[in-house]
Amino acid sequence: MKARIKVTLKTGVLDPQGKAIKNALGALGFEGVEDVRQGKFIEVELDQSDPEAAKTEVDRMCRDLLANMVIEDYDFEIEAA
Amino acid sequence: MKTSVIVFPGSNCDRDVAVSLEQSLGTAPDMVWHGMTDMPSSDLIVLPGGFSYGDYLRCGAMAAHSPIMRDVVKMARDGVPVLGICNGFQILTETGLLPGVLIRNNSLHFICRDVSLRVERNDTLFANRYEMREVIKVPIAHHDGNYFADDDTLARVEGEGRVAFRYCGAEGQIDDQSNPNGSLNNIAGVYNDTGRILGLMPHPERLSDPALGGIDGKGMFESLLQTVH
Numbered sequence: 001m002k003a004r005i006k007v008t009l010k011t012g013v014l015d016p017q018g019k020a021i022k023n024a025l026g027a028l029g030f031e032g033v034e035d036v037r038q039g040k041f042i043e044v045e046l047d048q049s050d051p052e053a054a055k056t057e058v059d060r061m062c063r064d065l066l067a068n069m070v071i072e073d074y075d076f077e078i079e080a081a
Numbered sequence: 082m083k084t085s086v087i088v089f090p091g092s093n094c095d096r097d098v099a100v101s102l103e104q105s106l107g108t109a110p111d112m113v114w115h116g117m118t119d120m121p122s123s124d125l126i127v128l129p130g131g132f133s134y135g136d137y138l139r140c141g142a143m144a145a146h147s148p149i150m151r152d153v154v155k156m157a158r159d160g161v162p163v164l165g166i167c168n169g170f171q172i173l174t175e176t177g178l179l180p181g182v183l184i185r186n187n188s189l190h191f192i193c194r195d196v197s198l199r200v201e202r203n204d205t206l207f208a209n210r211y212e213m214r215e216v217i218k219v220p221i222a223h224h225d226g227n228y229f230a231d232d233d234t235l236a237r238v239e240g241e242g243r244v245a246f247r248y249c250g251a252e253g254q255i256d257d258q259s260n261p262n263g264s265l266n267n268i269a270g271v272y273n274d275t276g277r278i279l280g281l282m283p284h285p286e287r288l289s290d291p292a293l294g295g296i297d298g299k300g301m302f303e304s305l306l307q308t309v310h
Contacts, residue, residue: 012231013184013229014184014187014227014229014263016184016185016186016187016188016189016227016263017185017189020189064146065138065142065146066138068139068142068175068182070174070181070182070229070230070231070234071182071184071229
């Protein structure tokens with residue numbers, strides 16, 4: 001099965017890259033862009049058939065490496081192969 | 082005195098810091114490859130600057146989980162002094178040995194220039210050769226040196242006097258103009274709760290010999306000579 005993981009900055013954490021993207025969108029003529037936050041999208045292929053075990057494992061992956069809990073939140077979904 | 086410099090794939094200040102250590106402490110450090118699992122006995126461990134693992138995922142995130150780091154973290158928790166410079170600082174925050182995190186510079190630019198730092202503590206093994214509030218010149222060279230911590234962590238770091246250096250103006254003033262990267266409270270370096278682990282973004286090894294144009298960074302290595310046994 002496959003895990004699709006989203007890592008996003010916590011509310012209140014400065015996102016200079018998001019700000020630059022917002023400015024660039026404005027420069028391209030896109031009006032009404034109020035805010036941009038940039039994050040990461042990670043896909044992990046798992047050799048695992050039990051969705052509950054996969055969830056537990058991916059949760060640990062996020063906490064141990066994929067997200068820095070000081071500044072980031074994560075969310076994921078498990079997709080059966 | 083036995084020192085060790087950890088070399089990660091992508092470290093690029095390991096040899097510079099080895100030269101500084103040898104000049105000030107009299108003996109060359111052991112250069113320890115990150116893939117090893119056993120640390121040699123060490124009175125000081127240095128995590129050098131560079132771009133370990135190409136800064137993949139987050140700066141320092143992959144290196145924090147290199148095989149050697151299990152031993153490094155254990156020794157650090159047992160009280161062995163650890164100095165993390167630039168990428169080494171990022172790695173120390175990723176291991177949780179130091180509070181906070183280094184995010185992208187607020188200007189989004191890679192910044193490579195000399196900055197003024199104010200010494201916030203001189204009662205530590207890393208800074209006893211400096212005067213309190215002394216202003217020193219040390220270069221920075223980073224893209225992700227913007228120190229961030231949540232409100233509670235920041236209050237704790239400040240309240241416990243764990244700020245090592247702050248970016249400042251020529252007269253030691255702490256203001257926005259002298260903050261190169263957006264770091265909270267102009268923080269350039271922090272200690273752990275015992276003061277035996279120091280992480281800083283500036284590179285003392287790059288101004289520790291007259292041939293390099295200055296020796297303000299040398300005090301950090303000479304301080305270690307005084308205090309590490």
